[in-house]
Amino acid sequence: MSKHxxxxxINGEPAEFLCEPQLxxxxxxxxxxxxxxxxxGCSSGDCGACSVMVDGRLVCSCLMLAVExxxxxxxxxxxMARGHELHPLQRKFLEHAALQCGFxxxxxxxxxxxxxxxxxxxxxxxxxxxxxxxLCRCTGYDKIIRAVLDAAAELRAGSRPQRAP
Amino acid sequence: MLAxxxxxxxxxxxxxxxxxSGVAKVLSGGTDLLxxxxxxxxxxxxxxxxxxxxxxxxxxxRDGGFVIGAATPGAVLGECEALRxxxxxxxxxxxxxxxxxxxxxxxxxxxLCNASPAADSVPALIAARATCVVAGANGRREVPVESIVTGPxxxxxxRDEFIVAFHLARRPPRSADAYLRLxxxxxxxxxxxGAGVSVTLDPSGVCTDARVVLGAVAPTAxxxxxxxxxxxxxxxxxxxxxxxxxxxxxxxxPIDDKRGTIEYRIKVAGVMTRxxxxxxFQRAKERP
Numbered sequence: 173m174s175k176h177x178x179x180x181x182i183n184g185e186p187a188e189f190l191c192e193p194q195l196x197x198x199x200x201x202x203x204x205x206x207x208x209x210x211x212x213g214c215s216s217g218d219c220g221a222c223s224v225m226v227d228g229r230l231v232c233s234c235l236m237l238a239v240e241x242x243x244x245x246x247x248x249x250x251x252m253a254r255g256h257e258l259h260p261l262q263r264k265f266l267e268h269a270a271l272q273c274g275f276x277x278x279x280x281x282x283x284x285x286x287x288x289x290x291x292x293x294x295x296x297x298x299x300x301x302x303x304x305x306x307l308c309r310c311t312g313y314d315k316i317i318r319a320v321l322d323a324a325a326e327l328r329a330g331s332r333p334q335r336a337p
Numbered sequence: 338m339l340a341x342x343x344x345x346x347x348x349x350x351x352x353x354x355x356x357x358s359g360v361a362k363v364l365s366g367g368t369d370l371l372x373x374x375x376x377x378x379x380x381x382x383x384x385x386x387x388x389x390x391x392x393x394x395x396x397x398x399r400d401g402g403f404v405i406g407a408a409t410p411g412a413v414l415g416e417c418e419a420l421r422x423x424x425x426x427x428x429x430x431x432x433x434x435x436x437x438x439x440x441x442x443x444x445x446x447x448x449l450c451n452a453s454p455a456a457d458s459v460p461a462l463i464a465a466r467a468t469c470v471v472a473g474a475n476g477r478r479e480v481p482v483e484s485i486v487t488g489p490x491x492x493x494x495x496r497d498e499f500i501v502a503f504h505l506a507r508r509p510p511r512s513a514d515a516y517l518r519l520x521x522x523x524x525x526x527x528x529x530x531g532a533g534v535s536v537t538l539d540p541s542g543v544c545t546d547a548r549v550v551l552g553a554v555a556p557t558a559x560x561x562x563x564x565x566x567x568x569x570x571x572x573x574x575x576x577x578x579x580x581x582x583x584x585x586x587x588x589x590x591p592i593d594d595k596r597g598t599i600e601y602r603i604k605v606a607g608v609m610t611r612x613x614x615x616x617x618f619q620r621a622k623e624r625p
Contacts (some may be wrong), residue, residue, distance in 0.1 A: 173447060174340070174499065176341065177366065192339075193339050193340060193341035193384065194374060196341045197590035215375055216376075217368055217371075217435070217436075217438065217439055218525075220436065220438055223438055226441070229412060229442075230437050230438050230440040230441050231438055231442050232368075232438045232442075234371070235367055235368050235371045235372070235439075236367060236371070236442065236612060237341065237364070237367065237384070237386075237437075239341050239343075239386075240343075240364075240367075240386060240388070242343075261602070265437045282439070283437065286437070286439075295565070301524065302437050303437075304436055304437070304497070304525050305435065305436020305437050305438045305439065305523040305525065306436075
């Protein structure tokens with residue numbers, strides 16, 4: 173089986189890998205690149221735990237071949253925090269206890285960031301529909317939605333704390 | 338042994354498909370194909386990714402109508418204001434497919450060629466008289482969308498052929514379409530019944546042209562001429578709605594499965610068709 177050489181950008185950094193054609197982007201992120209933030213839940217595009225951004229679009233990395241990443245810009249949950257400073261969504265998830273087991277959380281953070289990047293002031297209904305492809309079996313979703321809307325409010329107010337030196 | 342290729346031209350893609358030694362599959366958004374690869378339902382020897390071919394993604398306006406590249410994801414359709422204005426039913430049907438994540442990848446061509454009887458975009462495309470441009474070893478041909486699917490999982494395309502674009506025509510005044518589906522929950526499910534309706538009205542609000550298409554109630558989407566006839570000549574009064582309901586129910590040949598019984602699907606097909614027609618008429622009246 174011939175391996176493909178893939179040149180891509182991951183969280184702003186150039187990345188290269190060799191992969192077999194049947195591997196998903198999720199397989200390569202986790203197993204070859206050690207970016208294990210994206211989770212494998214269902215492997216059929218139903219649960220959203222593997223959500224990443226590809227050229228600015230939210231997608232399931234289990235439903236994309238790794239070879240398709242060639243020439244694309246990939247963003248994963250690992251790119252959300254700036255050093256030790258959490259993204260406001262990450263901070264609000266902790267403040268609101270919007271997770272229990274945490275398996276769905278990376279996918280929900282990526283999906284929620286995609287929402288707030290294009291709609292800084294979503295209604296609760298908009299947030300719930302946008303995140304309908306991210307399954308959580310612990311929280312009942314309520315705290316997740318509160319955390320997302322609170323993070324949106326903070327981002328709108330520009331009240332982000334100063335970065336640590 | 339699986340091989341992958343991403344040709345840069347339509348001609349090269351056709352050569353790859355025609356020359357493949359085993360089973361070749363066209364990769365567009367991949368939201369069905371990758372699931373089938375993982376489950377073992379699809380065992381291709383070659384995957385031909387068409388997304389690197391220029392013009393395969395995107396929407397262009399032409400002669401008052403639209404040319405939609407085969408690899409255009411649903412999210413892009415939903416963001417195209419001109420398309421939403423002209424063909425709201427087609428866009429709402431495409432945007433019902435799966436989650437935000439699926440919308441980032443899933444395409445009209447994939448939804449059509451996956452050939453599920455419950456595909457949401459297919460009834461809306463047929464109601465819209467959409468055509469597809471098919472490229473193959475003998476050049477290109479333009480065919481109606483309803484000629485593609487021949488049965489569950491079966492399509493009429495040759496092994497060297499693939500869809501490169503969809504065409505939607507210019508809309509006459511007072512024309513609109515609508516698509517509705519029933520699922521047992523509010524999001525993220527497969528249609529129990531889908532109904533696509535496209536109408537054109539005269540200045541007094543009487544229907545002069547109609548197409549009615551049902552999904553998930555037969556092996557393929559059903560273009561129901563009797564249902565269209567029930568609308569043409571009417572202003573969607575109670576009698577016309579009742580005739581429409583009856584014609585839709587008569588056309589159904591559904592199966593019993595976990596999503597719905599035969600009896601339920603037939604009953605709901607009438608209801609969905611009425612509601613979709615009511616929305617299409619209302620939209621058409623708002624477009625003088």
